[in-house]
Amino acid sequence: MALASISLRGFRNLEPTSVDFAEGSNYLFGPNGAGKTNLLEAIHYLAIGRSFRRCPDAELLGFGRDVLVVSGKDESGERAEIRFDGREKRILRNDIPVDKLSEYFGWLPVVVLLLEDIELVKGAPGIRRSFLDMAISKAEGGDKSKAKSPEPRANGKGRTKLEARSESLEARMAETEGEGRTARGGMRDEEKSYIALIAGYRRAVSQYNRLLERSAVSREPLADLAAWEEELVLSGVPVYESRLAKVGELLENAVKHYERLAGHGAMFSYRSSVENIGTRSESSKDSVMSLADAFRQRLAATRERARALGHALVGPHRDDIRIARGDRELRKFGSVGEQRLAGIALRLAEADMILSAGRQRPVFLLDEVASELDEQRSRMVLAMVAERGQMVYAAARRMQDSRIRGFKDSSDADSCRDSSVSLDPSNPGPLDSFGGKEFHVEAGKVSELS
Numbered sequence: 001m002a003l004a005s006i007s008l009r010g011f012r013n014l015e016p017t018s019v020d021f022a023e024g025s026n027y028l029f030g031p032n033g034a035g036k037t038n039l040l041e042a043i044h045y046l047a048i049g050r051s052f053r054r055c056p057d058a059e060l061l062g063f064g065r066d067v068l069v070v071s072g073k074d075e076s077g078e079r080a081e082i083r084f085d086g087r088e089k090r091i092l093r094n095d096i097p098v099d100k101l102s103e104y105f106g107w108l109p110v111v112v113l114l115l116e117d118i119e120l121v122k123g124a125p126g127i128r129r130s131f132l133d134m135a136i137s138k139a140e141g142g143d144k145s146k147a148k149s150p151e152p153r154a155n156g157k158g159r160t161k162l163e164a165r166s167e168s169l170e171a172r173m174a175e176t177e178g179e180g181r182t183a184r185g186g187m188r189d190e191e192k193s194y195i196a197l198i199a200g201y202r203r204a205v206s207q208y209n210r211l212l213e214r215s216a217v218s219r220e221p222l223a224d225l226a227a228w229e230e231e232l233v234l235s236g237v238p239v240y241e242s243r244l245a246k247v248g249e250l251l252e253n254a255v256k257h258y259e260r261l262a263g264h265g266a267m268f269s270y271r272s273s274v275e276n277i278g279t280r281s282e283s284s285k286d287s288v289m290s291l292a293d294a295f296r297q298r299l300a301a302t303r304e305r306a307r308a309l310g311h312a313l314v315g316p317h318r319d320d321i322r323i324a325r326g327d328r329e330l331r332k333f334g335s336v337g338e339q340r341l342a343g344i345a346l347r348l349a350e351a352d353m354i355l356s357a358g359r360q361r362p363v364f365l366l367d368e369v370a371s372e373l374d375e376q377r378s379r380m381v382l383a384m385v386a387e388r389g390q391m392v393y394a395a396a397r398r399m400q401d402s403r404i405r406g407f408k409d410s411s412d413a414d415s416c417r418d419s420s421v422s423l424d425p426s427n428p429g430p431l432d433s434f435g436g437k438e439f440h441v442e443a444g445k446v447s448e449l450s
Helices: 036-048 115-122 125-140 161-175 194-218 223-262 285-301 303-309 336-356 375-388 410-416
Strands: 003-009 017-020 025-029 068-074 079-084 089-093 096-098 110-114 267-271 320-325 363-367 390-395 436-442 445-448
Touching: 003 036, 017 445, 025 036, 036 068, 036 079, 036 110, 036 363, 036 390, 110 115, 110 336, 115 125, 115 336, 125 194, 125 223, 125 320, 125 336, 194 223, 194 303, 223 267, 223 285, 223 303, 223 336, 223 375, 267 336, 285 303, 320 336, 336 375, 363 375, 375 390
Parallel strands: 025 390, 025 436, 110 363, 363 390
Antiparallel strands: 003 017, 003 068, 068 079, 079 089, 089 096, 267 320, 436 445
16 A cells, blocks of 8 residues: 555654655655655654664754654555654554554555665675665564563572573573474564564674673683574574575565666675575575574684674674676676666665565655666666555656656667566556656645646
8 A cells, every 4th residue: 555645743844744645656846955855754754663864763853843743644544653752752553552663663665765775785784784684674564473572581599690591592492493493482483573583683692792892801711602602593593594585586686677777787695604505595494403503603613703803703794795797796896877776676676575575565765866867767767666666756856757757659668668567658657557746845845736
C-alpha cells in the first residue's frame, strides 16, 4: 500500500501541514533550502522511526518548537504517529503505544535514493554493512516476536563472573545440539527479528572489545578470552544465517540493474571476514555448524592481534560488499558515474528484495537523483522506480514533461526497457499509469498545485 497522507508539526523548518499523496508519482519542487528534503526525511521518520541523515531526534525538532509530531496512514488505513518533546519519544501504531522500535520498524517500507548514495560504493565498509542490515530488516518487516526480554540470570554464590559466564555459555552451546538454537530465555533465534539479532550481536561485540582492552592492560591469559568468544559465535551465527539467505538475491539483482543502467557489467559480492562463507546463498543445519566452527577458528587465530588492537577482527561487523569491474574495485578506481549508478543499483535491488518477500510496494524517496544523470539514464531510473512502488521525488526545478509524463517514441522505450517493465510506445508511460501530483515547497510551506 502507498502512503496516503502525512501530517506534521515541529519538524525542522516545515510549517504545520498535512499532505495527501498520489498512489503513484509525487513531485516536490522549490528553491534550495525550502524544505523539500526535510519532507522526505519526515516520511522516512514516520516509516522507520529515525532519520535517513542519521541524526538524533533532538536535531529534528524545529527551532523554537516545543514538540515534534509526525503522523500518517497508508492506503489500507494503517496509521502511525511519532511524538517527541525534546526528552521523550512516544510511538503509536493504530493508536496503540509501541515500546520497542523493532515492533514499529517496517510498517511502511521505504527506499531512499539520495545523491549521497555514492558513499554506498566509495565510502567505508560500515556504510555498506548498514545498508545490508537495513535492507534485510525492511524485507522482513519488523520484529517477529513481541515477547519481553527475560530477566538476566543471577551468577550465584561462590563463582566468579567469568566462571558464571562460561557455564552459561556452555549451557547455550549444548542447546545447539538440539533442534534449533535458543536465545536468552528460551526464544529460538529463528523467532527473533533480524533487528533483534543484530542488536544482540552488537552487544556481544561491545562486551568482548571491553574485555580485550582490559586484557591488554592486565595481560590476563588469552585462554580466558575463549569463553567470551563463544558469545560472539552464538550471537553471530544467526546474523550470518539471515544475511546469507538474503544477500545472494540482493546482489544478483544489483548486478542486473547496474548492467542495464551502465551498459557494462560489474561484480557485486559479499566478502566475509570468516573465510569461505561469502558464496553460500542459503543455509542448512550442516552449513550452520561448519560456519560456527569456522568462526571459532578465525577468532582464535586473530585473538592475539585483536587484544593488541583492542577490538574483534572477525565477524558480521567486519564484513563488506565488494563492487568491482574485473580486478578494479569501483570504491577506489571507479568513475563518479560508475559509483553513482552502482549505488542506484543497490537501492533498486533493495526494493526488489522487499517485493519478493511479499511486502507491500515500497515508497521511494528520491532527492535530486536525476540531476546527476544524463537524460536517458534519468528516464530509465524513474521508469524502474515507478514500476516498483510509489515515488516522492524532490528537485529544485520542475522536470520537463518528457521526463515525467511518459515516453514519446520507440527509442525512449527501448532505452528504458527493463525485464519487469513493459514500455509499449503506443501506451502511456509508466509514470502516467500511476497518476501524479505536484507540490511546491518554499520557506517551509508545502502547497499542492492544481
